[in-house]
Amino acid sequence: MLIVLQALQFFDVHLSIYIVMLIFITPMWLSSLITNLKYLAPVSTFANAILFTAIVITLYYICVGVKEFSSLRYVAGIDTIPLFLAVALYSYDSVALLVPLRNEMDNPEKMVGPLGVLNMGFLIVIPIITSLGFFSYFKYGEEIRGTIFLNLPEDDKLVQALLILVCIQVLFSYPVQLYVPVTILWPMVVERYGPFKHNLRNLLCFRT
Numbered sequence: 001m002l003i004v005l006q007a008l009q010f011f012d013v014h015l016s017i018y019i020v021m022l023i024f025i026t027p028m029w030l031s032s033l034i035t036n037l038k039y040l041a042p043v044s045t046f047a048n049a050i051l052f053t054a055i056v057i058t059l060y061y062i063c064v065g066v067k068e069f070s071s072l073r074y075v076a077g078i079d080t081i082p083l084f085l086a087v088a089l090y091s092y093d094s095v096a097l098l099v100p101l102r103n104e105m106d107n108p109e110k111m112v113g114p115l116g117v118l119n120m121g122f123l124i125v126i127p128i129i130t131s132l133g134f135f136s137y138f139k140y141g142e143e144i145r146g147t148i149f150l151n152l153p154e155d156d157k158l159v160q161a162l163l164i165l166v167c168i169q170v171l172f173s174y175p176v177q178l179y180v181p182v183t184i185l186w187p188m189v190v191e192r193y194g195p196f197k198h199n200l201r202n203l204l205c206f207r208t
Contacts, residue, residue: 003149004167007160024171031175032207035200037104040175047172054149054166055132061152061159062132062139072141097176100183182207 004020034040076084098118102111111117136148145151149166152159186206196202 003163006154007163010154010157010160024167028171028174029208031172032178033204034175035203035207037101037176037179040179043172044176047169050165050169050172054162054169055128057158057162058148058152059132059135062135062148065139072137097180100180178207 004024005015005017008015008020031043034043098111102108105111105117113119132148136144136151140148140151143151149159149163152162154160186203189206190196190199194202
């Protein structure tokens with residue numbers, strides 16, 4: 001939210017953080033009411049397209065005026081291990097989506113295998129993320145911040161627009177992340193308190 005406020009203020013739009021939260025929570029709530037992964041696919045695709053655009057723009061900025069590689073530390077200190085573990089665990093948050101996604105596929109066997117969806121997805125994602133991390137450190141060194149987007153020039157309109165895009169991307173990726181906990185918890189609710197006369201209405205209330 002603070003990133004959004006920073007970007008809006010740059011464009012001379014001054015809003016309270018509570019107003020911004022209210023603006024964001026409305027599409028967040030509406031998209032969370034989508035119960036079928038098939039209908040979530042366009043939303044997720046749109047979010048991925050935004051993320052890819054953000055990565056390309058970021059790579060453009062960080063590949064200009066990089067530092068001498070010899071001036072950088074090759075290995076981080078032992079005191080950064082807790083931070084590394086936190087980032088590594090955070091990176092596994094999407095793994096929980098694999099089983100539900102496989103269960104919803106018309107041909108689940110295409111998820112795995114040498115040319116399966118999983119392997120092909122990793123072949124695309126890993127080089128992109130690795131390149132982004134490598135060149136980010138190559139550019140900013142020890143001055144790199146918690147998210148690379150905060151290292152980009154603050155007085156650049158394209159950067160500020162990029163920050164808003166990234167926040168929108170997170171917004172549209174939320175419904176897919178919600179799918180897993182709902183898949184786990186809703187059957188437990190039905191077992192304990194159901195069956196419900198209006199099952200869909202109760203499910204939407206639960207999602208809300």
